[in-house]
Amino acid sequence: MLPLGAHPxxxxxxxxxxxxxxxxxWRGPQATKIHGVGFxxxxxxxxxxxxxxxxxxxxxxxxxxxxxxxxRGLLKKINSVLQKxxxxxxxxxxxxxxxxxxxxxxxxxxxxxxxFDLSDKDSFFDSKTRSTIVYEILKRTTCTKAKYSMGQGEGxxxxxxxxxxxxxxxxxxxxxxxxxxxxxxxxxxxDGDYExxxxxxxxxxxxxxxxxxxxxFYKYQPIDLVRKYxxxxxxxxxxxxxxxxxxxxxxxxxxxxxxxxxxxxVDENIPSMEMCDQRHNITMxxxxxxxxxxxxxxxxxxxxxxxxxxxxxxxxxxSVFMALWAATFMEHWKRKQMRLRYHWDLTGFEEEEEAVKDxxxxxxxxxxxxxxxxxxxxxxxxxRHIPEESTNKWRQRVxxxxxxxxxxxxxKLTWRDRFPAYFTNLVSIVFMIAVTFAIVLGxxxxxxxxxxxxxxxxxxxxxxxxxxxxxxTAVIINLVVIILLDEVYGCIARWxxxxxxxKTEKSFEERLIFKAFLLKxxxxxxxxFYVAFFKGRFVGRPGDYVYIFxxxxxxxxxxxxxxxxxxxxxSIIMLxxxxxxxxxxxxxxxxxxxxxxxLRLRRQSPSDHDEYVKRKQRxxxxxTLEPFxxxxxEYMEMIIQFGFVTLFVASFxxxxxxxxxxxxxxxxxxxxxxxxxxxxxxxxxxxxIGIWYNILRGVGKLAVIINAFVISFxxxxxxxxxxxxxxxxxxxxxxxxxHTLSSFNVSDFQNGTAPNDPLDLGYEVQICRYxxxxxxxxxxxxxxxxxDFWAVLAxxxxxxxxxxxxxxFMSDFVDWVIPDIxxxxxxxxxxxxxxxxxxxMREEQGKQQLLDTWMEKDRKKDEPCNNHGPKACLDSPEYPxxxx
Numbered sequence: 001m002l003p004l005g006a007h008p009x010x011x012x013x014x015x016x017x018x019x020x021x022x023x024x025x026w027r028g029p030q031a032t033k034i035h036g037v038g039f040x041x042x043x044x045x046x047x048x049x050x051x052x053x054x055x056x057x058x059x060x061x062x063x064x065x066x067x068x069x070x071x072r073g074l075l076k077k078i079n080s081v082l083q084k085x086x087x088x089x090x091x092x093x094x095x096x097x098x099x100x101x102x103x104x105x106x107x108x109x110x111x112x113x114x115x116f117d118l119s120d121k122d123s124f125f126d127s128k129t130r131s132t133i134v135y136e137i138l139k140r141t142t143c144t145k146a147k148y149s150m151g152q153g154e155g156x157x158x159x160x161x162x163x164x165x166x167x168x169x170x171x172x173x174x175x176x177x178x179x180x181x182x183x184x185x186x187x188x189x190x191d192g193d194y195e196x197x198x199x200x201x202x203x204x205x206x207x208x209x210x211x212x213x214x215x216x217f218y219k220y221q222p223i224d225l226v227r228k229y230x231x232x233x234x235x236x237x238x239x240x241x242x243x244x245x246x247x248x249x250x251x252x253x254x255x256x257x258x259x260x261x262x263x264x265x266v267d268e269n270i271p272s273m274e275m276c277d278q279r280h281n282i283t284m285x286x287x288x289x290x291x292x293x294x295x296x297x298x299x300x301x302x303x304x305x306x307x308x309x310x311x312x313x314x315x316x317x318x319s320v321f322m323a324l325w326a327a328t329f330m331e332h333w334k335r336k337q338m339r340l341r342y343h344w345d346l347t348g349f350e351e352e353e354e355a356v357k358d359x360x361x362x363x364x365x366x367x368x369x370x371x372x373x374x375x376x377x378x379x380x381x382x383x384r385h386i387p388e389e390s391t392n393k394w395r396q397r398v399x400x401x402x403x404x405x406x407x408x409x410x411x412k413l414t415w416r417d418r419f420p421a422y423f424t425n426l427v428s429i430v431f432m433i434a435v436t437f438a439i440v441l442g443x444x445x446x447x448x449x450x451x452x453x454x455x456x457x458x459x460x461x462x463x464x465x466x467x468x469x470x471x472x473t474a475v476i477i478n479l480v481v482i483i484l485l486d487e488v489y490g491c492i493a494r495w496x497x498x499x500x501x502x503k504t505e506k507s508f509e510e511r512l513i514f515k516a517f518l519l520k521x522x523x524x525x526x527x528x529f530y531v532a533f534f535k536g537r538f539v540g541r542p543g544d545y546v547y548i549f550x551x552x553x554x555x556x557x558x559x560x561x562x563x564x565x566x567x568x569x570x571s572i573i574m575l576x577x578x579x580x581x582x583x584x585x586x587x588x589x590x591x592x593x594x595x596x597x598x599l600r601l602r603r604q605s606p607s608d609h610d611e612y613v614k615r616k617q618r619x620x621x622x623x624t625l626e627p628f629x630x631x632x633x634e635y636m637e638m639i640i641q642f643g644f645v646t647l648f649v650a651s652f653x654x655x656x657x658x659x660x661x662x663x664x665x666x667x668x669x670x671x672x673x674x675x676x677x678x679x680x681x682x683x684x685x686x687x688x689i690g691i692w693y694n695i696l697r698g699v700g701k702l703a704v705i706i707n708a709f710v711i712s713f714x715x716x717x718x719x720x721x722x723x724x725x726x727x728x729x730x731x732x733x734x735x736x737x738x739h740t741l742s743s744f745n746v747s748d749f750q751n752g753t754a755p756n757d758p759l760d761l762g763y764e765v766q767i768c769r770y771x772x773x774x775x776x777x778x779x780x781x782x783x784x785x786x787x788d789f790w791a792v793l794a795x796x797x798x799x800x801x802x803x804x805x806x807x808x809f810m811s812d813f814v815d816w817v818i819p820d821i822x823x824x825x826x827x828x829x830x831x832x833x834x835x836x837x838x839x840x841m842r843e844e845q846g847k848q849q850l851l852d853t854w855m856e857k858d859r860k861k862d863e864p865c866n867n868h869g870p871k872a873c874l875d876s877p878e879y880p881x882x883x884x
Contacts, residue, residue: 037184037623039619039620040183042134042138044130044133044134044137046121048133048137049125049130049133050108050110050113051110052133052136052137053108053125053129053133054107054108054109054110056132056133056136057107057108058107058108058129059105059106059107059108059345059346059348060105060106060107060108060116060124061103061104061105061116061117061345062103062104062105062106062115062116062117062839063103063115063116063117064103064104064115064835064839065101065102065103065104066101066102066104066831066832066835067100067101068099068100068101068102068828069824069827069828069831086220089218089219089220090219090220091210091211091216091219091220091221091222091225092210093206093210093222093224093225104832104835104836104839105345105832106836107348115839115843126228127188127189127191128188128228128229128230128231128683129683131188131680131682131683132231132682132683132684132685135174135186135188135682138173138174138186139173139174139175140173141173141174142173173362174186175361175362176362176365176366178362179362179363180362185623185627185679187622187627187628187679187680187681187682188680188681188682188683189618189619189622189680190204190618190622190679190680191203191204191205191229192204192205192618193205194207194208194212194675194676195208203225203228203229204229204675206222206225207222207225207226207229207671207675208672208675208676210222210225211225211226211668211671211675212668212671212672212674212675212676213668213672214665214668214672216668217664217665217667217668220242221238221239221242221667221671223235223238223239223242223340224343224344226238227340227344229680230674230680230681230683231681231682231683231684231685232344232346232683232684232685232686232687233631233683233684233685233686234631234674234681234683234684235340235344236337236340236686236688236689237631237634237635237689238667238670238671239336239337239340240333240689240692241638241663241666241667241670242667243329243332243333243336244329244333244638244642244663245660245663245664245667247325247328247329247332248645248656248659248660248663249660250325251321251322251325251645251656251660252656252657252659252660254318254321254653254656255318255649255653255654255655255656255657256653256654256657257314258314258315258317258318258653259309259310259653259654261312261314262308262309262310262312262314263309265308265312266305266308266309269305269308269312270732270733270734270736271304271716271720271733271736271737272301272304272305272307272308274734274735274736274737274738275297275298275300275301275304275737276298276301276304276305277298278296278298280297280298280737280738281296282296282297282298282737282738282741282769283295283296283297283761283765283767283768283769284296284297284768284769284770285542285744285768285769285770286755286768287451287455287466287556288448288451288452288455288553289452289545289553289752289753290752290753290754290755290756291452291455291456291755291756292452292455292755293455293755293756293757293758293760293761294755294758294760294761294765294768295761296761297737297769300558303467303558303564304558306564307558307561307563307564310563310564310567310651310652310653311561311563311564311715311716311717313717314653315650315651315653315711315715315717316650316711316717318649318650318653319649319650319707319708319710319711319803319807320803320806320807320810322645322646322649322656322703322707323646323700323703323704323707323807323810323811324807324810324811324814326646326700326703326811327700327810327811327812327814327815328814328818330693330696330697330700330815331814331815331818331820332818333693334820335818335819335820335821335822337688337689338820338821338822338825339822339825341687342825342828342829346685346687347829347832360503360504361501361502361503361504361505361508363498363501364413364501364502364503364504367413367417367501368412368413371413371417413501413503418500418501421496421499421500421501422500424496424499425496425499425500425515428492428496429496429515429518429519432489432492432519433519433522435485436485436522436523436526437526439481439485440478440526440527440530441548443474443477443478443481443527444530444548444555445548445552446474446477447470447471447474447555448548448552448553448554448555449552450469450470450473450474451466451467451470451555454466454469454470467558471565471568471569472568472572475527475568475569475572475573476572476576478527478569478573479572479573479576479577479580482523482524482527482573482577483576483577483580483581485523486520486523486524486581489516489519489520489523490516490520490633492519493512493515493516493519494512494516496515497511497512497515509630509632509690510690510691512632513632513635513636513691513692513695514691516632516636517636517639517695520636520640521640521643524573524577524640524643525643525647527569527573528566528569528570528573528648531562531565531566531569532562532566532648532651532706532709532710532714533709533713533714535555535556535557535562535565536555536556536557536562538554539553539554539555539556540554541742541744541770541772541774541783542744542748542749542768542770543744543748543749543750543753543783544750544783545753556771557771561714561715561716562714563651563710563714563715563716566648566651566652566710566714567651567652570644570648570651570652570655571652571654571655571658573644574641574644574652574655574658574659575658577637577640577641578641578658578659578662581637582637582641582662582666583662583665583666583669586669586670586673587669590626590673590677593626594624594677622679622680623679625677625678625679626677626678626679627678627679628678628679628680628681634670635689635692638663638666639692639695639696639699641659641662641663642696642699643699643703644659645659646699646700646703647699647702647703647706647707648706648707648710649703649707650707650710650711650715651710651714651715700811701808704803704804704807704808704811705804707803708799708800708803708804708807709800711799711803712796712797712799712800712803713796716740718792718795718796718799719736719740719792720733720736721795722791722792722795723735723736723739723740726791727739727788739788740771740773741769741770741771741772742769742770742771742772742773742774742775742776742783742786743767743768743769743776743777744767744768744769744770744777744783745766745767745777746758746765746766746767746768748777748783772789773785773786773788773789773792774786774789
């Protein structure tokens with residue numbers, strides 16, 4: 001194990017900003033066993049901070065102040081009025097107040113320190129910047145002894161003779177030491193406590209009061225303070241979450257209006273009125289074989305009326321609105337992102353600069369080392385069989401030594417090295433998707449078999465509520481399976497990414513995100529896709545039904561269509577995931593872990609536990625907190641929610657409202673978790689949200705296509721239009737229900753499929769009806785698909801094409817009209833460049849004037865010597881020594 005103090009940068013100092021923790025029991029080089037957790041204090045002196053800030057190209061504020069361009073005229077008055085109105089919901093944070101001046105920023109340079117305000121060196125680099133610098137140093141600092149580099153301590157078995165023969169640690173920093181268990185944790189410290197009246201006021205306490213408290217849920221987030229404390233990457237996440245939540249407000253309002261429109265017009269809907277009218281006396285065919293009997297269409301009255309709430313002309317408008325909303329949201333976020341980039345001095349920050357500090361991962365280095373040693377061993381085996389001339393022995397030794405030094409620099413992992421991992425990834429992902437499909441199929445079989453079993457029940461109330469009971473229980477089963485598989489798929493995606501051995505942390509994160517999103521997308525939306533596009537599509541007809549495993553008949557949609565069932569499926573899964581997975585798990589699991597840690601500490605020292613807690617230092621308190629696991633889970637749950645809001649919004653207009661209510665809680669829940677439950681993460685610079693933006697754009701484009709198909713194929717919107725303009729005799733919807741039903745002669749039932757009780761309705765049934773467009777039994781081509789079916793299908797396909805292209809064009813038009821960079825920000829960036837050029841020009845002019853002054857002085861000194869000779873020069877006061 002690495003002994004305490006052996007690390008080159010483990011020097012203590014007055015501004016300790018970083019701590020590393022050793023395992024509970026370890027043995028140093030002198031075999032002196034130390035119990036408990038050892039702490040290594042890391043301190044970076046001023047000269048190291050300056051050097052690393054220059055290396056990392058950190059932009060720091062200079063002495064130069066300039067005024068920000070303010071709006072004038074009517075816009076200025078509007079802004080002042082809005083500021084007064086929104087003042088109660090603004091956080092009481094200095095960083096959040098509107099500023100009229102800004103300091104000119106410039107990448108830090110030791111040669112130009114005079115440009116920066118260094119009057120207070122202790123506060124020039126804040127704690128977030130200092131911890132970032134220290135962590136970057138530790139990531140690239142080499143270990144001092146080879147046997148410690150890969151965790152080769154006492155009690156550890158040797159991996160292999162080849163790897164233990166020659167260990168190199170020239171590329172292993174703190175990440176490798178953490179990965180191999182030499183250190184158990186490494187993290188910056190929180191600024192202080194966040195609770196207590198007598199505690200010193202700090203940024204953490206301010207964040208807790210103005211951001212991480214549920215009592216301030218109505219306030220804006222102090223994003224600048226979040227960035228100052230946690231870094232740009234986490235600041236961008238909460239800024240994006242805030243913009244997304246704000247944009248849900250208009251979507252929720254429009255969704256509520258659409259829902260209220262459906263409620264207001266439900267009594268005016270002619271098709272549902274016809275279905276509820278018992279005078280029509282329409283007898284429907286059985287929903288299952290043998291056990292199910294004939295039934296009256298009027299018994300589905302409640303379902304038909306409820307379907308109108310979500311299946312009405314307003315939902316088409318809402319689908320178009322939400323597609324434009326998604327495009328507007330993306331453009332609004334890009335503009336907000338540019339503003340933050342300007343205010344956070346990241347306008348010149350590029351990926352090339354980030355690559356400077358994007359070091360190879362410890363696992364990648366270990367694989368490269370293993371490959372290089374294996375290659376070196378093979379080369380030695382070859383050289384043993386080749387006779388070596390005595391004259392070339394010395395030269396060969398030199399070449400061998402040089403090759404050994406730079407062996408790992410030449411070796412890289414190729415696709416051949418990663419092919420087993422790629423193959424495992426492909427097979428595993430296909431297998432897990434197949435598992436998801438199999439579970440959905442199992443739920444389908446459960447629905448079919450349960451419906452058949454309930455149909456045999458003697459209770460009339462049970463038989464009348466078969467569809468509601470089966471749908472609700474099946475959706476709950478789907479919800480439980482989705483939540484469980486989400487956790488499993490997250491672990492599997494991380495394991496699959498690890499065996500690929502990506503070179504950098506950025507590559508690792510992007511591959512992990514892609515796999516996790518793919519698996520969770522399929523897991524969350526497969527049951528909904530089934531109800532939307534497959535249920536009731538491959539049923540067959542009476543007398544010729546389609547069966548699964550030759551015994552289970554495919555289930556049909558309700559007489560009012562599958563849209564109501566799609567709404568139930570979507571709402572329960574969405575609300576269940578938000579309530580259970582996003583809220584209860586995030587609140588309950590950290591609390592439970594914290595309680596378990598408290599019990600363990602209590603058990604270790606029950607007598608003086610309270611006194612021990614009072615004596616604990618800041619680094620000991622932070623060590624008991626949960627480690628930061630990255631932003632991937634936080635983004636993932638929001639992206640899945642964004643899919644629920646946009647993909648099937650035509651079937652559930654209230655989805656934006658429930659997402660809004662969830663996000664109001666989610667922001668404060670995540671804030672409280674970051675401030676109180678997690679160790680302070682190392683601040684990471686970032687100019688955008690990365691791959692998540694591309695995923696959002698992809699989901700937005702996919703939403704247009706899916707909503708077009710939902711409106712066209714799942715709802716009855718297109719069949720109603722076709723009937724209204726092609727088949728209606730009086731230009732109204734009267735007769736639409738009868739037009740969509742086909743007739744079947746009960747004598748054409750297959751053997752063993754007719755109802756066991758054909759007189760259940762009290763009379764003998766000769767003709768029953770079913771929902772389809774087929775020829776009647778008295779036709780020459782009985783039960784064949786009718787021309788009405790092809791007319792409706794053509795209209796549906798035409799609607800998909802027109803809707804998709806029209807909405808895509810409108811979205812692209814919104815994207816084109818709204819500029820990515822706000823005009824005032826582009827002007828400010830240009831102004832900064834001009835001011836920077838003027839500043840350096842003035843500096844160069846000052847240097848030139850100073851040089852001219854010195855040259856003038858030298859010229860005046862030489863004038864007496866030239867006019868009066870050498871003796872006058874020697875006797876002058878400039879030469880106090882007098883004549884030589």
